[in-house]
Amino acid sequence: MKRLYSILVENRSGVLSKVSGLFARRCFNIDSLAVGETDDPDVSCITIVSSGEKSTLEQIEKQLNKKIDVIKIKTFSEDESISRELMLVKVKYTKANRREIMEICEILDAKIVDMSKNLMMIQICDTPDKTALLLRMLNGVAIIEVARCGTLALQKCSLSD
């Protein structure tokens, strides 16, 4: 089972290591992790995607709550949230496959953001499964480098909000 944790923490040095260290020590999975400042410069938001059994996912929340630098935790399933990943892919192209790559990008709403005689860089900002799909579609192409950020997620707006 997958679960997303949006963790608001005090923006102090060492806090990320305390949070990630907790996951390592207690053998909790980190599928992905993203960190950034919020609108309040004293507060950072750590987004962690984890997976495991229900009891483990509950323990993660409880153990995180024990950390004194943790201000608030929101946890939700994938359905309850909007999540995005940003990925940059550098590929080698030839005359023969250039058109095909451009078509894939068009279909998957990815952008070509840089290019040279032999290389081009593709940017995609989409749900984690779409970014994974792009990589699969580019399977036949020579991928030179991939840079990908952790999943960012916020709970969906509800009608009552």
Next chain:
Amino acid sequence: MIGSDAIVKCLEKEGVTTLFGYPGVAICPFFNSILNTKIESILVRSEQNAAHAASGYARVTGKPGVCVATSGPGATNLITGIATAYADSIPLICITGQVDSKLLGSDVFQEADITGAAESFVKYSYLIKDVADIPRIMKEAFHIATTGRKGPVLIDVPIDVQNSTITGFKYPDSVNMRTYKPTVKGHAVQIKKVRTELAKAKRPLICAGGGVILSCAQKELRDFSHTYSIPVVSTMMGISAMTNDDPLYFGMIGNNGKSYANRAMKECDLLIVIGARIADRAVSSPDLVTKDTVLIHIDVDPAEIGKNVGPTIPIVGDIRSIFNDLAKESAECDFHAWLKTLQGYKKAEKPRKAPRRKYVDPAKFITVLSEALDKNAVYVADVGQNQMWSCGYYIAKGGRFLTSGGMGTMGYSIPAAIGAKKADMKRDVVAVCGDGSFQMSMCELATMVQNDIPIKIIVFNNGYLGLVREYQHNTYKANYSMVNLGTCPDLSKIAEAYDLLYWRLDNNTDMEKEVKSFLAQKKAGIMECMLDPMDTVK
């Protein structure tokens, strides 16, 4: 006023009168500032023992124990002591010196990232970078260590911060932490459910853990169990929460516990776990607990609830406060048939197989020793066979039983006994250890003598690391490896070297007389008991 003066001032404001430590250059400003106060600082012989002594002190006074060490190896030596305190939820304030803050991260002499290294063993840690933060951080540290689930807090102070001038020192009256607000009061609806379940139950049982003692709820526990005649078993950390003469007390559970206590755990239909973790050594298969049992789990730490076993009714809060709420209303119940069954189990318990007659029987010795001790004496058990025998045969009469339960740190008893005695010089304090654990903290005999801390040390000498030997006997068909301690040192000569009294017991002859005369001495001393090397716990 400089930073180190400010730290000392904060300790005074918190009512600290004693601390345990070991110096080094990086903490010298602090130990210079301490000279201008009434705080007594006791020089131990190894930093780990400063933390253990602070732990013994904390457990007897109920106030946080303070230990102080220097940077680098001084700080890393503290870690085992900190981890030991963390595992047993003992409140400690650990202050370490650190290299100049401008040099942090450059691997200079005696630099160690102690806040990083100790992270998973502390409740919280601080690295002070601005001298102006000292009063706030000290106030927060004491607050964090002593509230909620108690535990050690580490404060790392670079030498330049200790030497910086602080202007307008003011110790805050309160803390302002948006992220830390432990629950004290148990949820009223949940507490009501306890009464409902009690009224339904036929075979209820209370399992009392160390949390009962940490929240000073021994009296409340006894009152609660007597109001309804509910039998009580305890975990290792819960020993001395009930007294042994209490007809409702049925001993310690676990793989080294009493069989009737474990039987009670198996057969009860309502289990009230109070301040215990349901850890592996106490309950080997926790998932079996809830199969046919209603489980009420009371703990101050919400993360403990559901960690090892899923409760039917969780209650988070301070145990004493929850007992007080429970006592406000009553439920109708009658458990006399169940009590009778348990008393039958207790009577049917087979006595331990006595060792060969030319040796001391440790079980008999511990019974005799605890009978001879003062009512409010502190008994500190070390780790190993001595601990298992102590847990099994110590007779609680209202005093305290201390041991390293969670971490099982060998060498705990002597330094912890030093701390316990320092906490209350009027109380009798005995440390009971094996020849292995004795040698692990033998260096502290000097601390004891130099500072006039007359504790009594019992050494069970069997020439082996007995508990591991016993394990190898059962698991590796008596192929012993790394467990033979030989016959040295000669403890009578050690006692002489440290100017301690020395008693030796070869067998059970005159045991009571010898123990009584040993305990009656004013001076510190060692009593060596010669044990059958092949004696076992069970």
